[in-house]
Amino acid sequence: MPTRLLLLLCLTGHVFAKEPPDVDCLVVNLKYVYCSWNKQGTPEVNYTFKSWFGDEKVKSECPTYLSENNTNIGCNRPYESLQRFSPFITELVHGKQISQREHNLKAKVKLNPPTNVAVQNRSDSNLWLTWSQNSLTCVESEVRYRVNNRKWSFYLVSNGVQEYCVNLPSRSSLYELQVRTRLGFDCGGPTFWSNWSEPVVWGSNNSTDTNQRNSLMSVWTPVMYVVGAFILVLLVMMLLHHERIRIIFIPVVPKPSPNLHNIEDWFQFPKGLKESFNYNERPCLVREYCHVSQSDSEACPIFIPGNESDLSTSCSSSTSTSTVSSEEEMVSV
Structure with missing residues (x-):
């Protein structure tokens, strides 16, 4: 009897034991591999993370863990050039539980946002946006800008080009520009876009005045609508009144003379x-x-x-x- 009970408890514990979480990995700026296993939430236990590339023969434990509430949720592992074209194997271990998974990192690359982002108005009267992004020639960029806080406009820049031109900008307007990058097809892409760079502005020096102008416009817009509607109704009423009552000019009839035969006094x-x-x-x-x-x-x-x-x-x-x-x-x- 005790043996059967122990066997039942072992089977029940094995059935109700939680499966280890899935692991997602991403190559960050071609410098290191970032892996995380908190997609479904923070795990209840601390897992040991091990990983290796296909050409490596030795498993290596994570050198730098990322934690949340004293629980491991991720790992940063060093990365060497061209290793992302090889299979990458990860392993989560907790006690006797082992979860192993193979990853293809060829297209899982995310670059850092561009640096040294600047904007200037050159001698050709055009607005030029410039930035820096590694020394790779297969990096393509995307620029977005907006005028006076309106809708963004997006433009794709060719591989290796690290500048963009806005033709004949208006000095009375405020321009806000940003750029992001990713690896092109020549480097195994397409891959993930980087985050947007810090915005740079050009044009109206006092953005506060622009915001105040926009706020004033938003306040006066309903008033202008009401006044316009009132004037329209007034014009319609005047038109209807003019159509209903017409002014007819009739000459004054002279007073008749006592002598009826003297008709010159009449006409x-x-x-x-x-x-x-x-x-x-x-x-x-x-x-x-x-x-x-x-x-x-x-x-x-x-x-x-x-x-x-x-x-x-x-x-x-x-x-x-x-x-x-x-x-x-x-x-x-």
Whole structure:
């Protein structure tokens, strides 16, 4: 019974024992190999790290451990030229647990950021960015810059070239430039890009003024939008009002004269048209029951407005005379 229990405990412990973590390795600046095993978190135990290249016959323990909370999480191992083209074997050991893995470091190279980064405005009026990165001829670079803290622009530089030109920059603007590098295809790349270099600036000397200007613009932008919208609404209302109410200019009508026949007071006629009217023509009153002889019709009085009584008397006298003449003629017969 005790033997079975001991065997069960051993099997259970073997089943529930945690596997050693994975190891990731990277060649840093072609100077040393950096390996880490904390990708899934800090290990619960300290592992012993051993490594060797394929052409080496002796395992070497890590000369420099990297630790976190007194627990080993990585190792820096010296590196010799061209060794990265050979297989690299790593081994994690804890007690009787041994985890071994083979790595291909040919494309796992990360250079340090470029140094001596500088910018200057040369005699050709262009802005030149220069830097230093080892003595290798197969290192390619990437430059990025932005103007007045706007969006970055990226440009790839050919192998071996360690300068970049910005054409005809504006002195009133603030330029910020950075560069990073990596090994090109001629050196076994492509590999990982290095970190960006420290930024260098050129242009407006006082970056604080630029930031203040940007902050002021951000404050005034909503106000400008509101004012613009108000002016637009006002213009639309004025346009609608003008379309609905039209102003029509009508000349002033003169006050009519008491004498209706004097039409010059009503209208202004042209000279020729005014002469065509005959205002001196004598009007003649014609009545249906007024019998007037030929001689009397010629002596018909002129009609003058307001003297209708005189005209009626004359016509009545003529009529009565005509009637008397007719009666006398009948008596003689």
